[in-house]
Amino acid sequence: MLHAFISKISVVNYLNFSTHSPLKAAPSSLGQNYNIKGKMSSEPVNVNDFKELARNALPKMYYDYYAGGAEDEHTLRENIQAFHRITIRPRVLVDVSQIDMSITILGYPISAPILVAPTAAHKLAIREGELATARAAAAAKTIMILSYSSTCSMEEVASSCNAVRFFQLHISKRRDISALLVQRAERFGYKAIVLTADTPRLGRREADIRNKMIGFPVKNLEGLMSIDVKSDHGSKLEAYYNEMLDASIRWEDIGWLRSITNLPILIKGILTHEDATKAVEGGVDGIIVSNHGARQLDFAPATVSVLEEVVHAVKGKVPVLLDGGVRRGTDVFKALALGAQAVLIGRPVLFGLAAKGEGGVRTVLEMLKNELEISMSLSGCPCIKDITRSHVRTPDHKLPSML
Ligand SMILES: Cc1cc2nc3c(=O)[nH]c(=O)nc-3n(C[C@H](O)[C@H](O)[C@H](O)COP(=O)(O)O)c2cc1C
Numbered sequence: 001m002l003h004a005f006i007s008k009i010s011v012v013n014y015l016n017f018s019t020h021s022p023l024k025a026a027p028s029s030l031g032q033n034y035n036i037k038g039k040m041s042s043e044p045v046n047v048n049d050f051k052e053l054a055r056n057a058l059p060k061m062y063y064d065y066y067a068g069g070a071e072d073e074h075t076l077r078e079n080i081q082a083f084h085r086i087t088i089r090p091r092v093l094v095d096v097s098q099i100d101m102s103i104t105i106l107g108y109p110i111s112a113p114i115l116v117a118p119t120a121a122h123k124l125a126i127r128e129g130e131l132a133t134a135r136a137a138a139a140a141k142t143i144m145i146l147s148y149s150s151t152c153s154m155e156e157v158a159s160s161c162n163a164v165r166f167f168q169l170h171i172s173k174r175r176d177i178s179a180l181l182v183q184r185a186e187r188f189g190y191k192a193i194v195l196t197a198d199t200p201r202l203g204r205r206e207a208d209i210r211n212k213m214i215g216f217p218v219k220n221l222e223g224l225m226s227i228d229v230k231s232d233h234g235s236k237l238e239a240y241y242n243e244m245l246d247a248s249i250r251w252e253d254i255g256w257l258r259s260i261t262n263l264p265i266l267i268k269g270i271l272t273h274e275d276a277t278k279a280v281e282g283g284v285d286g287i288i289v290s291n292h293g294a295r296q297l298d299f300a301p302a303t304v305s306v307l308e309e310v311v312h313a314v315k316g317k318v319p320v321l322l323d324g325g326v327r328r329g330t331d332v333f334k335a336l337a338l339g340a341q342a343v344l345i346g347r348p349v350l351f352g353l354a355a356k357g358e359g360g361v362r363t364v365l366e367m368l369k370n371e372l373e374i375s376m377s378l379s380g381c382p383c384i385k386d387i388t389r390s391h392v393r394t395p396d397h398k399l400p401s402m403l
């Protein structure tokens, strides 16, 4: 009866767009969110929607650089699909009238366990580049990890907002220049060094090779280093970085890094318990489980599939973070349940920036936070510490014996 009544009302209103019905304004205001002929709206309702908007906003070469992965992009797909294979085990009748997503990372309080991953070249997305991203991260009360390969300098970013920032480092063949960057980061208030360990050379990103991807100015290296890339073939970026990166770095070099800075050191790019153990023994202050957004070694495992292995090896001695394929609040929830303290977001931030500038990045972070809040409410977890291993079921999960 009620159903029939509602149906009748909607048909009448649908037919009476141009009449003086009290609901007359509805079709035009709703029309901003959906198209009655069935086309998708241009207003994103989730983080994935930003990908298409970014594709439309960017030159193909830049979009492909942001979106692409290595070789067959098997790991790129797996980073997402591995999250889909994990289900959530919700608990009911828990008081979830107040949800608290706040945490601290290395002692710094943030509003939710979602950080901005280091990604290069934000000026390919918009003119303001990393300054816009940094302001959005500050507005979301989270930490941005500034890339070594940023297109705004670390000084410019430092003076654009007073939020907590970390600096991501590559060790280049010019060790003196890497040391100088660390000292500059320290002087300009960056609170940690994130050493990327999975990039002794660049992975084969075939879209970049086909597009003959250009090099972009690495602002932090201005006046310090210029590498003349002679190659006219393939990705100039690949040629540039292979010339610059020190492929001989080893575990012993963590000691060198420790000797030149008092900042905490996080190591990014750990995928096995063997390396997690070495990292802890080497005295790092945190581990980021990452396959570099599937841009380095194709057929490296999806990050969420190896998270527990790393967490078990680390035994709570240092925080473990994860990135790769996090696109939903439920993904954040799953990573936390498997032992991560927080996650980092890469491409969605770039897509938000390309589609809608600083506001786009802000929206991406807000969407993920809102989704995490809902996931926590519907799973019976009012605080982050309430999210436990027993809140997820992984594909290798064995049913406890009933005998
Ligand atoms: C366009 C792009 C540029 C990146 N640049 C860097 C970088 O400069 N340094 C670094 O350590 N990681 C870099 N990454 C990897 C990210 O830090 C992160 O590991 C990855 O993007 C996470 O996966 P997601 O994009 O699926 O969220 C980059 C990733 C992308 C997509």
Ligand SMILES: CC(C)CC(=O)C(=O)O
Residues within 6 Å of the ligand: 120, 149, 199, 202, 237, 241, 292, 295
């Ligand atoms: C310029 C690159 C080294 C930045 C990077 O890490 C990436 O493109 O994945």
